[in-house]
Amino acid sequence: MNNKRHAEVIGGGFSGLAAAGALAQRGWSVRLHERSLELRPSGAGIYIYENGLRVLEKLGAYDEAVKGAPFAHTREMRDEHNRVLSVHRWDPSKRVFSIVRQRVINAMADAARKNGVEIVLGSEAVAATPDGELTMASGSKLKADLIVAGDGVNSKIRDSLGLVAKRKGLPDGAIRVLIAKTPEEMASGDGGTTIENWSGSRRILYTPVSETEVYIALTMLHSDEIGKRTPIDKADWKRAFPHWAALIDRITDDARYDRFEYIRLKKWSSGRVAVLGDAAHALPPNIGQGAGCSMMNGLSLAYYLDREPDIATALDVWETNERPLTEHTQRISVFLGLPTTWPTPLRRAFLTLAGKSKWMIAQRTKTARHIPTGT
Ligand SMILES: Cc1cc2nc3c(=O)[nH]c(=O)nc-3n(C[C@H](O)[C@H](O)[C@H](O)COP(=O)(O)OP(=O)(O)OC[C@H]3O[C@@H](n4cnc5c(N)ncnc54)[C@H](O)[C@@H]3O)c2cc1C
16 A cells, blocks of 8 residues: 655646655655646746755755856946946855756756656646645546645635735836847856846846856836837837847847736645745745745745644644745845836935845845755
8 A cells, every 4th residue: 555645736837846846855746737738937047046056956956957057146236327336246155046947947847757756747727625635627636635836826726725815916027038148248258247227117137047048137117018018119128228229139029028926825725735936925026036935935845744744734834934034035025126116316326225235135135045944
């Protein structure tokens, strides 16, 4: 007789893959359902800080995830005249990589499969019950000791359990793309400097992510109909950022716009169902920690379930221990997004101060400096 505990995990993103891999490492039988026909994350590039990197190490995905990715060391904030407002140098003892998302997801999926996770593509779940029954879009029902909902901001599993306390569309959003490096960029060798350039309420974030690619994020107000248009209106963006005209011309048409969201749940679980990642705690990307928190919460979920045999009790302990840091991360991310809607002089003063204030830097980097549970 097979005494292994069984988990059904929904979502092949950062949270689902982290939870699935960590559970399988602890002897669970794990099946992960991804509704798409391939594991293909949207969003082009990503920053993963020390906390997330430690989780990737534990999952056995680190080496493959960071292969070829630059070690980020400096972030410059510039104004609409390309003048430097502040320069932040990351503490070299705390790693930060900027990486192509697909590379991280591939590395996590490979590691999860090696640990025994069965990944089922083209498999959509629609609802779950607290006693561990999962309903698939096909109508079939699956029973599990544990269901993990890592199915993103529009989580059907979360909504089937009525767990949302607050869900809010934020005033801004982003278009993200990867572009090929020019021969000059490839030759320059400095892959570790990120440039965040503001013009009015728009922003261009320039981040090298591999030997051959740069990740570009354009952010704008959700009300900025021209700014959020895809394919992007190049002439309009060049008017806002004349000094970036050559870069704007290199942006390809396969861009997509996403509005930032904030989500808070009444509870991160219901009976045998745990909810994590953007489904539970979506946040704006101002400190690049959404996936970091998703991965930390995936690993720590498996850690607490390993120590407490009763599932509902383990999920309560997990939430009690992990939720405060995630909520700090949400608060600081929302706070740092506030100046987006402020007049330019006020925003400039805030950004300059935020880049220099030791207190602000400590708040902003608290999540990155945290040693994740289970690492
Ligand atoms: C502009 C922007 C920049 C960001 N930059 C960073 C950054 O630099 N660093 C960082 O750490 N975070 C960053 N984030 C946040 C990060 O992208 C998210 O927090 C992270 O992707 C959440 O992972 P997830 O697995 O919870 O959800 P998702 O990545 O949304 O994955 C959910 C998966 O579930 C699948 N799915 C959905 N519904 C179902 C269903 N019913 N059945 C089966 N499968 C389903 C989806 O297809 C998807 O594969 C950024 C976010 C934005 C918007």
